[in-house]
Amino acid sequence: MSTGKAFKVLVTHPEVPQQGIDLLKQNCEVIQLQSVPINRAELLEKIRGVDGVLWAGHEPLNAEALDAAGPQLKSISAMSAGIDFVDVPELKRRKIPLGHTPTVLNTAVADLAVGLLIAASRRFHEGRKKIDNDQWENYHLNWLLGQDIRDSTVGFYGFGGIGQAIAKRLSGFDIDKVLYTTRRRVHKEIEEEYNAKKVDFDTLLADSDFIVIASPLTKDTQGIFNATAFNKMKKSAVLINIARGKIVNQDELYEALKSNRIFSAGLDVTDPEPLSPKDKLLTLDNAVVLPHIGSATNRTRADMSTIAAHNVLRGLAGEPMLSPAY
Numbered sequence: 001m002s003t004g005k006a007f008k009v010l011v012t013h014p015e016v017p018q019q020g021i022d023l024l025k026q027n028c029e030v031i032q033l034q035s036v037p038i039n040r041a042e043l044l045e046k047i048r049g050v051d052g053v054l055w056a057g058h059e060p061l062n063a064e065a066l067d068a069a070g071p072q073l074k075s076i077s078a079m080s081a082g083i084d085f086v087d088v089p090e091l092k093r094r095k096i097p098l099g100h101t102p103t104v105l106n107t108a109v110a111d112l113a114v115g116l117l118i119a120a121s122r123r124f125h126e127g128r129k130k131i132d133n134d135q136w137e138n139y140h141l142n143w144l145l146g147q148d149i150r151d152s153t154v155g156f157y158g159f160g161g162i163g164q165a166i167a168k169r170l171s172g173f174d175i176d177k178v179l180y181t182t183r184r185r186v187h188k189e190i191e192e193e194y195n196a197k198k199v200d201f202d203t204l205l206a207d208s209d210f211i212v213i214a215s216p217l218t219k220d221t222q223g224i225f226n227a228t229a230f231n232k233m234k235k236s237a238v239l240i241n242i243a244r245g246k247i248v249n250q251d252e253l254y255e256a257l258k259s260n261r262i263f264s265a266g267l268d269v270t271d272p273e274p275l276s277p278k279d280k281l282l283t284l285d286n287a288v289v290l291p292h293i294g295s296a297t298n299r300t301r302a303d304m305s306t307i308a309a310h311n312v313l314r315g316l317a318g319e320p321m322l323s324p325a326y
């Protein structure tokens, strides 16, 4: 039955916030998947014949899905900042524009990064275990001592919107220096605003008290935080990862933490996700591990759905997307 609407759009997740759905419904017939977790077979069936897709979740977006959709598909937006689950060359080859939703999640992810930085440097996880295990030993003067944030050097591996939002928050903590390693230098005004200096990777590792990973996962960044990198870091260093688990070699991180080669880690992302409850990383006192909840606030997720919907609509209208991924 025709709805009289020009375009048909698939929303790949039943829990996409209503704000995005309502926007799409103004101009499009919207079909929404019903299963959680996403059922690939249902996705491949429902995607057939649609003009646009709001792709929520990290399900692979590849030739199989594009073939199932058909040649009329002209606009896709991920509802995420990272697009490592997308076969970008395949979309480009088919000339399908792709949007994503960076920026709107910067503050939520940055808040969480600061939380992890404090939790990992001040031994929250280990402290909680001491209570659980009836090992409260505060009669020792040096019990559960952590690392100071004030006067520290914070090194960012990746210094885009999220990294900068973290630096902004940390400026209230009286840090001494911001270093960053990126492919391209950020604008001079941004460097000045955060008193940030671009350095090579080895300098970042050697000079930082805190290292925050805030870069996309690419073939160049995959596994770059490995034993060689950990061996170049300060023994007192704290590693924070709010980007993607695969940027870190997790087995080698485990060894570095277990042997106290570095002080601690705060991780919102792991490899794999979900992480098994039996994973050895979870046995460590000096690892604070969260289940990838960086952007998980009501407002952020609603904003992500709105941006993703605008991206899809603009792609359908043949206009540049609000947040194009390429």
Ligand SMILES: O=CC(=O)O
Residues within 6 Å of the ligand: 079, 080, 081, 082, 083, 105, 294, 295
């Ligand atoms: O990890 C979350 C995102 O990429 O949006």
